[in-house]
Amino acid sequence: MLEVHLPGLDLKNPVMPASGCFAFGKEYGTLYDLNQLGAITIKAATLHARFGNPTPRVAETPSGMLNAIGLQNPGAEQIISEELPYLAGYDVPVIANIAGSEMSDYVQTAEKMSASPVVRALELNISCPNVKHGGIQFGTVPEVAAELTAKVKAVSAKPVYVKLSPNVTDIVAMARAVEQAGADGLSMINTLLGMRIDLRTKRPVLANQTGGLSGPAIKPVAIRMIYEVSQKVNIPIIGMGGIQSADDVIEYFLAGASAVAVGTANFIDPLICPKIIHELPGKLNALGVSDINDLVGRSWKSWNRKNG
Amino acid sequence: MIQEEMVVTAQTKIADGVFELRLSGRIATLVTEPGQFVHMRVPGESGMLSPVLRRPISICSVDPAHRELTLIYRVVGLGSQLLSNTCPGMKIDVFGPLGHGFPVDEVPAGGRALMIGGGVGVPPLYGLAEALTDRGIEVTHILGFRSDKDIFYEAQFAALGETVIFTDDGSHGRKGLVTDAIGEAAYDVAYACGPLPMLKAVQNVITEKPLFVSMEQRMGCGFGACLACAVHTTDAQDHKGYRRVCCDGPVFRAGEVELC
Numbered sequence: 392m393l394e395v396h397l398p399g400l401d402l403k404n405p406v407m408p409a410s411g412c413f414a415f416g417k418e419y420g421t422l423y424d425l426n427q428l429g430a431i432t433i434k435a436a437t438l439h440a441r442f443g444n445p446t447p448r449v450a451e452t453p454s455g456m457l458n459a460i461g462l463q464n465p466g467a468e469q470i471i472s473e474e475l476p477y478l479a480g481y482d483v484p485v486i487a488n489i490a491g492s493e494m495s496d497y498v499q500t501a502e503k504m505s506a507s508p509v510v511r512a513l514e515l516n517i518s519c520p521n522v523k524h525g526g527i528q529f530g531t532v533p534e535v536a537a538e539l540t541a542k543v544k545a546v547s548a549k550p551v552y553v554k555l556s557p558n559v560t561d562i563v564a565m566a567r568a569v570e571q572a573g574a575d576g577l578s579m580i581n582t583l584l585g586m587r588i589d590l591r592t593k594r595p596v597l598a599n600q601t602g603g604l605s606g607p608a609i610k611p612v613a614i615r616m617i618y619e620v621s622q623k624v625n626i627p628i629i630g631m632g633g634i635q636s637a638d639d640v641i642e643y644f645l646a647g648a649s650a651v652a653v654g655t656a657n658f659i660d661p662l663i664c665p666k667i668i669h670e671l672p673g674k675l676n677a678l679g680v681s682d683i684n685d686l687v688g689r690s691w692k693s694w695n696r697k698n699g
Numbered sequence: 700m701i702q703e704e705m706v707v708t709a710q711t712k713i714a715d716g717v718f719e720l721r722l723s724g725r726i727a728t729l730v731t732e733p734g735q736f737v738h739m740r741v742p743g744e745s746g747m748l749s750p751v752l753r754r755p756i757s758i759c760s761v762d763p764a765h766r767e768l769t770l771i772y773r774v775v776g777l778g779s780q781l782l783s784n785t786c787p788g789m790k791i792d793v794f795g796p797l798g799h800g801f802p803v804d805e806v807p808a809g810g811r812a813l814m815i816g817g818g819v820g821v822p823p824l825y826g827l828a829e830a831l832t833d834r835g836i837e838v839t840h841i842l843g844f845r846s847d848k849d850i851f852y853e854a855q856f857a858a859l860g861e862t863v864i865f866t867d868d869g870s871h872g873r874k875g876l877v878t879d880a881i882g883e884a885a886y887d888v889a890y891a892c893g894p895l896p897m898l899k900a901v902q903n904v905i906t907e908k909p910l911f912v913s914m915e916q917r918m919g920c921g922f923g924a925c926l927a928c929a930v931h932t933t934d935a936q937d938h939k940g941y942r943r944v945c946c947d948g949p950v951f952r953a954g955e956v957e958l959c
Contacts, residue, residue, distance in 0.1 A: 412924065412925060413924055417923075418924040421700065422702075442929070442931065442940060443929065448927045448928075448929075449918070449927040450917070456751055456919070460926050460927065463926045658920045659740065659751060659752065661794060662702060
């Protein structure tokens with residue numbers, strides 16, 4: 392009922408924590424059995440260690456939050472040697488998110504991370520809004536995104552999912568560009584660029600000034616983008632943005648997602664992923680759905696076409 | 700570390716905009732050190748959206764036998780305002796206890812400890828003072844507040860040991876800064892909790908004896924996964940180069956992390 396098969400990923404259910412919200416699993420592993428998860432998307436890896444941005448790095452907004460962590464991570468090699476062995480102890484596919492500031496370091500990071508037997512797929516982060524170089528530039532110009540995707544695909548030993556930025560005027564053009572460049576799938580969406588200003592100090596709350604908006608506030612944006620893109624590409628989409636219930640998961644499937652990632656909700660309720668996974672079968676039964684895969688894109692697929 | 704619905708047993712205003720909240724539940728039996736904190740999901744009210752993120756609030760004191768936690772917080776924004784509206788009998792989603800607190804065993808048997816607190820940094824020092832006096836440690840408290848109306852727990856601290864109160868405006872106790880009285884105190888180990896400028900000033904004064912400081916940072920997850928609260932170590936050769944205030948702290952040995 393919940394099994395999903397995507398390039399490189401045989402998932403017992405379609406629910407995974409989103410990159411950056413789950414570190415490398417150890418902390419959540421103290422709260423519940425990670426084997427319940429469909430997959431785990433680990434925190435972004437860069438070629439070398441990064442400390443990230445000054446604090447404050449997070450700020451609350453109505454129905455959401457802004458973050459500007461700045462891709463803090465210990466670097467690809469240390470992730471492979473220090474963090475992945477812990478996840479190797481679980482029967483859960485690991486998706487490695489990779490980021491960079493130049494094409495060459497994206498390529499080297501992709502090569503290293505994809506070579507790890509623990510990693511089943513890469514998520515190419517061309518959309519982090521919180522770093523000065525790289526990140527979002529690669530995610531806003533279709534030709535640049537396509538070139539990077541092709542270069543990463545050329546060295547990656549595993550399927551590559553490209554994580555798209557919503558901070559573009561034409562999300563379909565971005566999706567098509569990376570599909571043509573060889574992407575095996577898409578992750579949609581990364582955070583929306585935002586800001587909050589403190590009335591007392593009259594300055595932006597975040598030390599980085601701007602940050603990425605996530606949480607329930609951005610769910611309608613993600614749903615709309617997945618609805619548009621899923622009709623124009625032939626690769627699967629991992630949907631994300633504000634998911635906090637089994638109903639939200641079903642809505643994402645209806646829009647056109649084939650799996651989902653849960654981000655901010657992990658901070659609100661650290662047990663949210665297993666809760667959603669346990670809720671899903673009952674919700675599907677109530678809708679008369681026996682296989683969650685039947686729901687993919689049902690908001691735009693003609694009922695007659697499916698049954699005729 | 701568990702997540703549970705704790706029951707509000709008391710909610711009392713104890714100073715201007717400062718509330719004492721008592722909560723009943725299993726988390727109260729799991730606290731291992733004074734200075735740990737809980738991460739609370741504040742309930743919303745009808746007609747408005749509830750806050751998305753949890754609120755980290757330090758534990759003031761704990762009564763494991765009665766499964767009760769005492770928290771003291773100041774109303775500063777939407778979350779703390781909503782929290783102050785909760786009444787006895789209501790349930791609150793609490794995650795905790797979290798973090799590493801004050802090391803009480805640092806004080807030698809029969810020794811003396813100094814506690815320096817400012818504003819809403821004062822509450823965790825009360826639980827610390829209780830834990831230390833339980834071990835026969837003699838405690839001295841130097842507590843700073845903005846003004847007379849902001850003072851709380853003066854009698855409670857005084858019952859445990861010598862207590863010197865400072866106010867910025869001199870409306871109660873001595874006028875001045877908490878650092879003014881450090882030189883007058885006899886102690887083996889010092890502990891501090893308060894605003895960053897106070898912690899920096901204390902760290903500049905106490906250089907010869909062990910000092911532990913409790914830090915405050917905006918948090919996301921509260922248990923080490925999101926890195927929202929990362930601070931630099933002062934040692935550039937440190938293998939990680941940073942600490943997470945939520946789980947490596949919030950209490951650090953002075954000089955371990957940059958105060959910023």
